[in-house]
Amino acid sequence: MAGVVKKSNEFLRDVVKELKRVSWPSRKELTRYTGVVVATVVFIAIYFAIVDLGISSLIRFILG
Template sequence: MADKIKLLVAFLLLVAGIVGFYYLHESAAVLQLASVLVGVVLAAVVAYTSEPGKRFFEFGKDSVAEAKRVVWPTRKETMQTTGVVILFAITMALFLWAVDASLMMVVNGLMGRGE
């Protein structure tokens, strides 16, 4: 039950930051931004004290670690793959144009509208 209350408080702090943004609509943009940032930071701190919050932040750290292990393609591989995709798109466009034109000619011929 304590975790649910902590998450509710975190949500209310987040909402308070957003409400502060709109409440300060005539103030400087820095104050509006500060209102949202304070709400987000306080909400994150409160959420982190709950068990689901700790699991969420641990998941985030694991995700960052996993992203660092990804092997990204080289520039050459990227350019080759992009070229294949563009060539395939052009080929499919020409094929579909040919099919469309052929069907149009057949339909016009069947309807007696020879060109």
């Protein structure tokens, strides 16, 4: 059991060391990246909504 605790502590120390080396984005970069992601998701959602509407209309036309 002591070995597990020792390895867990060593792992957590290594995680802290790695997180200190990470190059974190600035607030401006983070805001820009978030805007790009949100815009992309909205664009894709609108695209698929239009495609879905078109396919639904086509199927209703064929069946009705």
